[in-house]
Amino acid sequence: MTTATNASLVANTESQNRWLFWACFISLIATSVAFVTRLSLLNTWGREFNLSGEQLGQIAGAGIWPFAISIILFSLVVDRIGYGTAMVFAFFAHIAYGIIVICAPLAGREAAYWLLYVGSFILGLSNGTIEAVINPVVATMFRNEKTKWLNILHAGWPAGLVLGGLLAILLGGADWRWTIAMIFIPALIYGPMMLRSRFPVQERVAAGGTYYGMLQEFGILAAVIVVALVVRQIGVVFGIGNIAQIIITAIIVIAFGAYVRSPGRIMLFVLMLIMMPLATTELGTDGWITALMEPIFKNMGAHPAWVLIYTSFIMMVLRFCAGPIVHSLKPLGLLAVGAAIAAVGLFLLSKSTTGWLIFGAATIYAFGKTFFWPTMLGVVSEQCPKGGALTLNAVGGMGMLAVGVLGMPFIGQLQDDASIRALRKEQPALYTVVKMEKEGMYGKYEAVSPDKVKKLPEADQKKIEEIDARAKKGALAVMAIFPCIMLVSYLLLIAYFASKGGYKPVDIMAEVGRQPQQSH
Numbered sequence: 001m002t003t004a005t006n007a008s009l010v011a012n013t014e015s016q017n018r019w020l021f022w023a024c025f026i027s028l029i030a031t032s033v034a035f036v037t038r039l040s041l042l043n044t045w046g047r048e049f050n051l052s053g054e055q056l057g058q059i060a061g062a063g064i065w066p067f068a069i070s071i072i073l074f075s076l077v078v079d080r081i082g083y084g085t086a087m088v089f090a091f092f093a094h095i096a097y098g099i100i101v102i103c104a105p106l107a108g109r110e111a112a113y114w115l116l117y118v119g120s121f122i123l124g125l126s127n128g129t130i131e132a133v134i135n136p137v138v139a140t141m142f143r144n145e146k147t148k149w150l151n152i153l154h155a156g157w158p159a160g161l162v163l164g165g166l167l168a169i170l171l172g173g174a175d176w177r178w179t180i181a182m183i184f185i186p187a188l189i190y191g192p193m194m195l196r197s198r199f200p201v202q203e204r205v206a207a208g209g210t211y212y213g214m215l216q217e218f219g220i221l222a223a224v225i226v227v228a229l230v231v232r233q234i235g236v237v238f239g240i241g242n243i244a245q246i247i248i249t250a251i252i253v254i255a256f257g258a259y260v261r262s263p264g265r266i267m268l269f270v271l272m273l274i275m276m277p278l279a280t281t282e283l284g285t286d287g288w289i290t291a292l293m294e295p296i297f298k299n300m301g302a303h304p305a306w307v308l309i310y311t312s313f314i315m316m317v318l319r320f321c322a323g324p325i326v327h328s329l330k331p332l333g334l335l336a337v338g339a340a341i342a343a344v345g346l347f348l349l350s351k352s353t354t355g356w357l358i359f360g361a362a363t364i365y366a367f368g369k370t371f372f373w374p375t376m377l378g379v380v381s382e383q384c385p386k387g388g389a390l391t392l393n394a395v396g397g398m399g400m401l402a403v404g405v406l407g408m409p410f411i412g413q414l415q416d417d418a419s420i421r422a423l424r425k426e427q428p429a430l431y432t433v434v435k436m437e438k439e440g441m442y443g444k445y446e447a448v449s450p451d452k453v454k455k456l457p458e459a460d461q462k463k464i465e466e467i468d469a470r471a472k473k474g475a476l477a478v479m480a481i482f483p484c485i486m487l488v489s490y491l492l493l494i495a496y497f498a499s500k501g502g503y504k505p506v507d508i509m510a511e512v513g514r515q516p517q518q519s520h
Contacts, residue, residue: 016198017141021149023193024134025156027087030094030186031127032160033167036308037179038063038101038120040168044176048105049112059113063120063127064404065233070128071397072226075136075389079211083133083199090133091191093126098183105177131396136389139381140203146505147331147378151322154374158319160186161312165305172303204388207508212260217387218394219264220257225272226394227252229401236405268384268391272398274489275376277482279399280407281342282369285479286311288411289349289362292473296355311366318370325371330503331379334371336490342368343483350477368483373399382505411479413440415472416447422471423448423464430460 012020042056051059078086100119104112134153142149164182171179200206204214228249235245263269293307326334345365352358377396384391416438424431433456436449453464497503 012141012198012200017200019193020197020199021138021141021153023190023197024138025153026186026193027090027130027190028134028153028156029160029163030183030190031130032157033164033186034094034097034123034183035063035127036161036164037167037182038123040164041176041179045104045112045116048176049109049116051113055113059116059120061237062117063124064400065237066121066124067128067131068397068400068404069230069233070125071131071393071400072230072390074129074132075393075397078132078136078389079202079205083137083202084194084197086129086133087194090126090129091187091194093122093129094183094187097123097126098180098187101180102177128397132389132393135377135381135392135396136202137199139378139392140200140206143203145323146381147326147334147375148323150378150381151319151326151371151374154377155316155319158312158315162309162316165309165312168305169303202388203385203508207385209386209388209508213386214388214390215256215260216262217265217268217384218390219260219262219268220253221264221266221269222272222391222394223253223256223264224249225269226398226401227256229398229405232405233401265384265387265391268380268387268395270489270493271376271380271383272395274486275395275399276402276406277485278372278376279403280410281346281479281482281486282372283400283403284407284411285346285365285476288415288472288476289365292349292358293362296359299355311362314363314366315370318367319374322371322374326375326378331375331382332490332494332497332503335375335379336487336494338368338371338375339483339487339490340368341365342372343480343487344368346476346480346483350474350480352473385506385508409440413445414475414478417445418471418475418478419448419468420446422467422474426467427463430456430464434464 039060042060045051045059046053046056074086097119100115100122104115104119107115135150138149138153139146167179167182231240231245231249231252234240235242240248290307290311293311294304297304297306329337342365345361345363345368348361348364349358352361373396376399377392380387380395381392387394420431420435423434434448434452435446436452437444438447448464448468453461456464494503
């Protein structure tokens with residue numbers, strides 16, 4: 001593989017760009033297939049290896065938090081080590097993941113846990129590395145149509161989910177190791193394709209932008225958000241206390257600020273703030289909505305995996321069609337329209353009472369959220385090109401961390417609160433019996449105790465289950481606040497750019513050329 005550091009500054013031909021683009025696309029399919037098939041097997045591993053719920057949670061987390069953190073950390077060095085070198089690591093890590101996990105049954109039950117954990121950790125690093133490479137590479141190759149091509153690139157994620165869902169159906173009765181082995185198919189396709197690929201020099205480097213300039217573009221403001229989330233996630237995994245987390249965050253941010261001496265690009269900071277409700281809207285509610293739709297598919301006699309296939313197929317098709325839509329609405333217009341549609345979809349879901357109404361509302365929501373993630377990456381790439389791979393990937397990595405660190409705890413507490421309030425109103429006697437106090441990230445609150453519910457007569461359990469399902473569905477109306485916040489933010493940004501003559505991507509060649517080179 002030709003690395004970015006060795007590549008000529010001469011641009012790739014169109015055929016070379018297309019070849020590299022499809023290699024990147026298939027590598028994203030590999031990350032998606034591995035991600036969804038691994039999560040679908042957690043309960044199977046729990047039964048086969050006698051793993052506790054805590055152990056399964058640790059295995060699940062080991063494939064997620066390294067993903068988010070490695071996107072950011074690799075972005076600091078990927079221009080120096082080369083994109084080809086990074087993809088070599090990602091390819092061998094994908095292969096190693098498959099081999100390690102498949103070999104877990106041969107090691108005995110106790111050792112199996114560690115093999116599953118280590119394999120998942122390696123997968124997380126591999127998936128994060130791929131994201132750290134493919135986003136800046138595609139943004140560089142198609143620098144005049146970044147949002148369009150980033151949307152098409154990220155059609156690879158739902159494409160992998162569709163493939164993973166189909167595998168779950170086809171291999172449902174087979175040995176689970178065949179499901180894990182499916183990672184070898186896309187890996188052995190994108191790996192050789194990358195060998196024939198010629199990686200472009202990232203546009204920041206080609207324009208003469210310095211590494212120090214990239215860090216200044218990122219700046220202190222962005223560092224506060226990203227470092228706080230990274231340290232928080234690591235603290236949760238390794239049991240680091242809150243005070244220690246604050247001290248570690250402060251030390252890193254102060255040291256970074258003393259070095260760069262720049263607040264960073266204000267637009268980047270604003271986009272990072274918007275990314276928090278965006279990521280929570282898109283990723284945080286997916287499992288919630290899938291649970292609502294599964295009974296509908298079951299009543300139709302369909303496998304529950306068809307829920308995943310259906311919603312992912314919508315996203316895949318729409319992202320392939322992003323070009324004309326982006327051209328008509330512009331990136332911020334597309335994001336504003338998507339936020340409005342997603343808010344309507346979530347509100348309708350909260351009020352839907354029958355299967356087909358839920359199905360229709362979930363479809364509306366899927367249309368709304370489709371363009372969120374890649375279009376935000378496109379806006380960051382167009383408005384903050386001096387930040388190169390760092391600013392582009394930090395926004396994506398921060399979005400994933402925001403969901404895990406802030407969004408999911410909020411959603412969990414929101415669901416618990418809705419359930420206990422409905423139970424207190426409709427069945428006060430049962431409420432008194434099953435209530436408990438929980439300590440959440442946002443303070444103490446009341447929730448229904450599953451252990452206490454199990455001790456009740458079956459009729460009472462059914463009453464609580466029905467109230468719980470209805471209350472949690474209704475709580476989706478609260479989640480509609482997030483896309484509403486996004487909508488207001490995008491409208492304000494549209495007004496801001498209108499006052500400047502309209503939305504225009506920043507020309508890094510002109511901007512860097514006007515400024516003296518820094519020698520750091």
